Amino acid sequence: MSIPKKHFKKGTPKPDIPEDGVLRYYTMRFCPFSQRAHLMLAAKKIAHHTVYIDLSEKPEWYTDYSPLGKVPAIQLPHLPGKPTLVESLVIAEYLDEEYPGERSFFPKDPLQKAQDRILIERLSPAVSAIYPVFFTTDPPADALKNFEVALDVFEEEIKKRGTPYFGGDKIGIVDYMIWPWFERFPALKYTLAEPYELDSKRFAKLLSWRQLMEQDEAVKATALDAKVHAKFMRTRHEGKTNYDLAFEPL
């Protein structure tokens, strides 16, 4: 019994998930918020079943797991009532606390934890600025400029921290929680008429950090190639969103 590797759509019956008490991870393969949860599952080596959800045409049964239909969700079938959790940061912290693994990723110090959470939120303006560039064919003229101004915060911060990762000498929660978007930015080398890449001077530290991050096992385990992201973006430009191309050969 295995769960088909495809995004479940409206009208498709619930997959047969083995009743083996193993954690269930509900995701859309291109969703950066879902990848946050995936990174934690991979980094902590937590066994899980994966169920892919088509976000354009959600299967009717999905609200049983995620009342608002959002991904990611994780279900904990080994616990009473088989509870489901949503919200990527809530899931990340829960997994970090309940599955110690080799180490934990959230800082223990309340001040550092608060500051890391605030830093994670600071990516929002960069994400808001870049999304129209990713997914529409006519983004606002100043989108890339606003994106870079928002990213300056991260270049400054990693400079200030003076360590290879935001988490210090090792990857921490900030690194994993912002990573999914950094995996996607290089798609702009392929989707834009004028290929775009972060400026190597202005974002020197951030680009070194990106290279380091690419070597991480959890990052590798959850990665999609920039060309696949670009291909997905093009399906959205054309109004033919195709989630399953994540599983097709490039």
Next chain:
Amino acid sequence: MSIPKKHFKKGTPKPDIPEDGVLRYYTMRFCPFSQRAHLMLAAKKIAHHTVYIDLSEKPEWYTDYSPLGKVPAIQLPHLPGKPTLVESLVIAEYLDEEYPGERSFFPKDPLQKAQDRILIERLSPAVSAIYPVFFTTDPPADALKNFEVALDVFEEEIKKRGTPYFGGDKIGIVDYMIWPWFERFPALKYTLAEPYELDSKRFAKLLSWRQLMEQDEAVKATALDAKVHAKFMRTRHEGKTNYDLAFEPL
């Protein structure tokens, strides 16, 4: 030396805050997110100086404390670098961890903590639905209906928990984090042509909870009368937002 009780505007110099190491709380008196921080300060009896910020015309110096100009912010002048924290939930958790007070409000159990955080997020659809009713003169026709559907989640949840508070027999973090909006809903008795109140059958448990909450010392310490909220909403309807009327006699 005391800080004037008024909302600081663009062009006004920084107030002279005593250099006594006491925590500084930056707020707008009508802001529900700020009230979350205020409730924690009050419940934990944490000494603090209050600085009110005019959100329509923010003082230039405010971005020194809150880089995106948002309230609430707290500054911790007793710590190296005098760090500032933003984001109401981040502030709430930091205060809960660093200032034990008589008791803590976040659950210790990771699952319960995750579920409480998710429940707090579930208020967003109710807030999104009701805001146009609060602050515009021409809200969408289905706004109140959508608001009630979103609140059903809370009525169901408190029924399911079977306790007077979301936190159990005592107030917990969900109670305080959702409270500010419940303080404001009764303003609709005064602002709408057809006075609005939650249905006493459909929201029976939630209304009992509201009555209990009104007795809490921290809730009382941070409260504004529904008529004052209504008056504030009317200044916004008229395009003459007046934050300082929080300090005027009714």
